[in-house]
Amino acid sequence: MNTIKARVILLLVPFLIFGCASSKSARKPPPSKFHGITLAKGIEVKSTQGIPINPTSEFATQDKEIIAHLKFENLSGMNILRWEWYNPNRDLYYSTGNYPVEISRDKYVKEATAWHRLSIQGDKAAGYPGEWEVKVYLNDELMGSRNFLLNAAIDIEEFPENVKSQETKDWGLVIGIEDYASLPTVDFAKRDAYIVREYFVKVMGVPEENIVTLTDSNATRARIEGFLKDYFPANIEKGANLYVYYAGHGAPDMDKGEPYLVPYDGDTRFIEKTGYRLKNFYADLDKLKVKTVFVFLDSCFSGVASRATEMLTEGARPALIHVEDVTVKSEDLISLTGSEAGQISNAYPETQHGLFTYFLLKALRGEADANADSLVSVKEVYNYVKDNVVKISRRMGKEQTPFISPSMDIIKDQTISRSMK
Numbered sequence: 513m514n515t516i517k518a519r520v521i522l523l524l525v526p527f528l529i530f531g532c533a534s535s536k537s538a539r540k541p542p543p544s545k546f547h548g549i550t551l552a553k554g555i556e557v558k559s560t561q562g563i564p565i566n567p568t569s570e571f572a573t574q575d576k577e578i579i580a581h582l583k584f585e586n587l588s589g590m591n592i593l594r595w596e597w598y599n600p601n602r603d604l605y606y607s608t609g610n611y612p613v614e615i616s617r618d619k620y621v622k623e624a625t626a627w628h629r630l631s632i633q634g635d636k637a638a639g640y641p642g643e644w645e646v647k648v649y650l651n652d653e654l655m656g657s658r659n660f661l662l663n664a665a666i667d668i669e670e671f672p673e674n675v676k677s678q679e680t681k682d683w684g685l686v687i688g689i690e691d692y693a694s695l696p697t698v699d700f701a702k703r704d705a706y707i708v709r710e711y712f713v714k715v716m717g718v719p720e721e722n723i724v725t726l727t728d729s730n731a732t733r734a735r736i737e738g739f740l741k742d743y744f745p746a747n748i749e750k751g752a753n754l755y756v757y758y759a760g761h762g763a764p765d766m767d768k769g770e771p772y773l774v775p776y777d778g779d780t781r782f783i784e785k786t787g788y789r790l791k792n793f794y795a796d797l798d799k800l801k802v803k804t805v806f807v808f809l810d811s812c813f814s815g816v817a818s819r820a821t822e823m824l825t826e827g828a829r830p831a832l833i834h835v836e837d838v839t840v841k842s843e844d845l846i847s848l849t850g851s852e853a854g855q856i857s858n859a860y861p862e863t864q865h866g867l868f869t870y871f872l873l874k875a876l877r878g879e880a881d882a883n884a885d886s887l888v889s890v891k892e893v894y895n896y897v898k899d900n901v902v903k904i905s906r907r908m909g910k911e912q913t914p915f916i917s918p919s920m921d922i923i924k925d926q927t928i929s930r931s932m933k
Contacts, residue, residue, distance in 0.1 A: 545585040573638040594649040600642030684712040684723035689760035701759040733775040762811040771813035807847040812857040840917040878931030
């Protein structure tokens with residue numbers, strides 16, 4: 513019993529914190545105000561104030577913690593704070609108990625913040641996915657409550673032990689350019705490329721020896737074109753599928769607005785000579801004698817650095833750049849791009865992946881299987897990826913809408929992966 517009591521006391525110290533500005537004297541303190549509860553994934557302490565990091569109402573079981581942050585004005589006298597957390601069963605999961613906050617007599621605090629940390633990852637709370645509720649009491653009076661979702665995490669980098677690649681004659685091309693020769697980096701692009709390669713093997717069933725992987729300095733324009741125009745035509749058997757993934761910069765021709773993929777050695781000032789024109793990229797893929805080519809592009813063509821905010825070409829003005837959408841006309845080539853023309857392809861820092869790639873992988877492993885037939889179709893993938901990327905990007909304040917070509921009404925829908933659920 514003594515051990516349990518000691519443990520509770522030790523946990524409360526780092527989990528319950530109160531910060532306030534300097535107190536002011538007053539004969540009669542102004543009326544106190546409560547600004548509600550802010551939920552966030554972290555907290556930054558500046559001086560005596562706590563500032564929520566990544567405010568949200570949706571969390572995942574791989575998140576380290578959930579912060580319930582409070583802000584007061586004109587706090588005075590003796591006060592008692594209490595946080596209560598309720599799991600999806602509406603059972604009281606945890607209570608801080610009464611936490612005393614005392615302001616010196618005849619004084620008040622103009623601004624005060626307080627917060628409580630609820631541990632998630634590696635704790636019992638991770639076993640209760642669903643809709644939670646946190647309540648805050650001041651002097652035993654309910655001041656406010658917030659509902660939030662705790663989603664069961666799917667670790668996209670883990671696979672069941674019994675996963676075996678299928679005996680197919682399919683092929684894959686994976687390109688991930690994170691560190692460019694003379695352009696800004698693309699966050700997580702190389703990491704995304706390596707895990708996509710693993711998905712091609714373990715989810716799509718592509719033989720490992722049939723996958724070409726080009727990252728950073730190996731992904732030059734000459735090498736990319738060489739594999740598409742020479743190596744693949746000479747090696748891919750008729751009737752095979754080809755899966756293509758690209759994570760890196762895209763850029764427009766400043767005069768014509770034509771989009772280009774930017775290889776490792778590309779220069780946006782001379783994009784026509786150093787880039788890979790997207791129309792030509794699709795045309796070269798379409799010339800291959802394969803059953804179907806599936807293309808996944810985690811890139812944007814707005815002229816803004818992918819997953820960043822700086823311009824790729826110095827002095828360029830994004831408001832004056834028009835980028836055309838490139839559509840695919842072949843029935844044997846399906847392209848799913850991370851964003852529409854003119855938009856930015858965002859990173860998803862919480863997951864250490866590109867936003868588009870993260871939901872693409874979740875879709876391919878079975879989260880997109882809307883009819884629960886254990887098979888994932890192209891349309892199911894697109895609908896799942898689009899819905900989630902749009903939702904999360906709006907929450908970030910950075911609009912991003914995945915784009916599919918040919919259009920959904922004429923696309924030849926087919927199975928693209930098998931569910932791992």
